Amino acid sequence: MMSSDAGVIVGELRRVLGAEHVQEAPPAQSPYNRDSSNRRGVEGRAQAVALPGSAEQVAAVVAWCYEHDVPVVARGGGTGLTGGAVAVNGGVVCSLERLRGVRELEPGLWRMFPEAGVSTHDVQRLARENGLMFAPDPGAAEQSQIGGNVATNAGGPHALKYGVTGAWVAGLEAVLAPGELVRVGGWAGKDVAGYDIKSLLVGSEGTLGVITAVRLRLLPAPETAIPLIVFLPTRADGCAAICAVFAAGLRPSVLDFIDGDTLRILAAAYRGVGPGPGVGLAGSARGAGASRASDEVAVPAQAGFALICEVDGSRAEAHAQRDALIELLGDGALAVHEPADARALWRWRDGANPAVTAARGAKVSEDVVFPLERLLEGLERFERISSAHALRSCAWGHGGDGNVHATVLVDPANETELDAAEAVGEELFALVVELGGSVAGEHGVGWLKRGRLESQWDRRALELHEQIKHAFDPKGLLNPGKKLARYPARSLRTTT
Numbered sequence: 135m136m137s138s139d140a141g142v143i144v145g146e147l148r149r150v151l152g153a154e155h156v157q158e159a160p161p162a163q164s165p166y167n168r169d170s171s172n173r174r175g176v177e178g179r180a181q182a183v184a185l186p187g188s189a190e191q192v193a194a195v196v197a198w199c200y201e202h203d204v205p206v207v208a209r210g211g212g213t214g215l216t217g218g219a220v221a222v223n224g225g226v227v228c229s230l231e232r233l234r235g236v237r238e239l240e241p242g243l244w245r246m247f248p249e250a251g252v253s254t255h256d257v258q259r260l261a262r263e264n265g266l267m268f269a270p271d272p273g274a275a276e277q278s279q280i281g282g283n284v285a286t287n288a289g290g291p292h293a294l295k296y297g298v299t300g301a302w303v304a305g306l307e308a309v310l311a312p313g314e315l316v317r318v319g320g321w322a323g324k325d326v327a328g329y330d331i332k333s334l335l336v337g338s339e340g341t342l343g344v345i346t347a348v349r350l351r352l353l354p355a356p357e358t359a360i361p362l363i364v365f366l367p368t369r370a371d372g373c374a375a376i377c378a379v380f381a382a383g384l385r386p387s388v389l390d391f392i393d394g395d396t397l398r399i400l401a402a403a404y405r406g407v408g409p410g411p412g413v414g415l416a417g418s419a420r421g422a423g424a425s426r427a428s429d430e431v432a433v434p435a436q437a438g439f440a441l442i443c444e445v446d447g448s449r450a451e452a453h454a455q456r457d458a459l460i461e462l463l464g465d466g467a468l469a470v471h472e473p474a475d476a477r478a479l480w481r482w483r484d485g486a487n488p489a490v491t492a493a494r495g496a497k498v499s500e501d502v503v504f505p506l507e508r509l510l511e512g513l514e515r516f517e518r519i520s521s522a523h524a525l526r527s528c529a530w531g532h533g534g535d536g537n538v539h540a541t542v543l544v545d546p547a548n549e550t551e552l553d554a555a556e557a558v559g560e561e562l563f564a565l566v567v568e569l570g571g572s573v574a575g576e577h578g579v580g581w582l583k584r585g586r587l588e589s590q591w592d593r594r595a596l597e598l599h600e601q602i603k604h605a606f607d608p609k610g611l612l613n614p615g616k617k618l619a620r621y622p623a624r625s626l627r628t629t630t
């Protein structure tokens with residue numbers, strides 16, 4: 135069968151799933167033809183959307199598609215930033231949104247077995263309600279799904295101490311080609327018996343199989359968590375401070391950064407210097423520049439860098455870590471604040487994204503990683519690259535991991551600027567490789583970064599990567615075109 139036979143595809147899938155659970159060729163503006171990369175021009179051409187209600191139905195969808203040479207694109211919450219869940223090459227979008235059961239929740243054994251469509255937020259909430267913690271904390275938790283998090287190996291601020299999603303996956307249930315429900319891993323505390331197929335599926339972005347349920351390990355929730363925000367004079371001071379934290383043997387759960395340009399945009403967006411009324415951070419002020427108690431944190435006008443830190447653990451541990459951090463960072467800092475409400479701090483920090491977007495109408499942001507000791511060089515050279523292309527830049531991210539959201543501000547109606555942003559991206563990825571980093575820290579490769587791995591890995595490693603894809607998906611029907619290690623010719627026009 136030709137994959138262009140939309141009517142036949144829909145008719146056959148309706149026979150399997152029931153008429154109400156299959157949509158025919160959704161319009162371009164349908165959420166099923168988009169993800170959160172749609173401002174970068176990624177749009178799908180799905181011929182059908184399948185909404186299976188069980189793992190067995192997912193297997194039936196994949197089996198039918200595989201037999202009839204129809205591409206299958208797994209879709210979670212659609213919050214991906216690289217076009218991974220978008221059917222750019224047509225085919226069937228297989229949405230996991232109806233797989234929302236929690237098959238097992240064993241607080242005493244620190245584990246949970248949710249189906250793929252359970253939202254990240256619900257996994258976190260269920261863990262919390264049982265005195266436990268699901269540590270990964272990617273930013274779009276209300277909408278993203280645990281299956282999508284596993285498929286992208288999502289991270290977040292707390293990945294510094296607790297690792298990315300894959301660190302918490304004990305086992306997976308997935309539909310593998312040509313349509314078989316398979317379980318890998320399990321609750322065994324140790325298991326070195328086979329090749330690590332579970333870890334191959336983690337981060338595979340729907341290109342090796344469709345995940346239907348996830349065995350998750352949980353942790354007892356820390357007794358307390360203490361946030362701090364540290365303002366430093368320069369980027370060099372900030373990067374040195376990050377390295378100093380490690381050298382001192384401290385283990386914060388979060389060590390994020392906001393650079394000076396982003397701080398200035400945030401300050402302007404919130405009328406004046408710093409998070410003004412309404413986004414103020416209640417708490418007590420510490421450090422060289424702010425020794426009085428205050429209800430609001432003002433970003434010092436001279437601040438060239440900020441570190442958002444969090445320490446957690448037992449009360450005694452967390453306080454000891456906090457005191458050590460303040461002692462280590464306080465002297466060189468313009469100000470160190472301990473907000474009473476961590477959520478207000480994160481709300482303010484999350485304001486960076488919209489504020490930076492609003493500054494010139496649009497932005498192009500790339501998720502890259504530099505080795506810690508090259509972070510300063512990476513940030514400086516990224517700024518120089520952007521300036522050479524006459525674009526204003528800024529950066530923020532998970533400093534302790536060297537993970538940078540490197541951003542240029544553009545006018546979306548200005549073709550010259552959009553071309554320049556594309557050129558900046560090319561030079562940035564070359565820089566990342568030169569400095570020994572990674573072209574993708576947490577947002578995956580998807581469609582927008584297809585072929586980027588080619589510059590990062592050795593030829594033999596790339597071959598193995600492709601052979602693994604072929605072993606799992608000999609017909610190349612699982613999310614075709616995504617996560618490609620190599621890509622012959624690329625036009626990555628990135629309208630935002």
Ligand SMILES: Cc1cc2nc3c(=O)[nH]c(=O)nc-3n(C[C@H](O)[C@H](O)[C@H](O)COP(=O)(O)OP(=O)(O)OC[C@H]3O[C@@H](n4cnc5c(N)ncnc54)[C@H](O)[C@@H]3O)c2cc1C
Pocket residue numbers: 169170207208209210211212213214215217218219230250271272273274277278279280281282283284285286287288289290291339340341343344345346576577578580613616
């Ligand atoms: C505001 C915002 C903040 C964000 N912050 C972070 C962050 O802090 N850290 C981070 O890592 N990411 C972040 N992201 C990106 C995104 O939220 C993550 O990549 C997330 O893990 C995607 O999950 P999803 O369920 O939305 O997946 P989707 O976007 O639906 O899909 C993503 C990829 O996974 C595949 N996939 C989805 N479900 C399955 C499944 N069940 N089986 C097989 N493949 C599947 C898709 O085919 C696609 O390739 C952010 C995005 C936004 C919009």
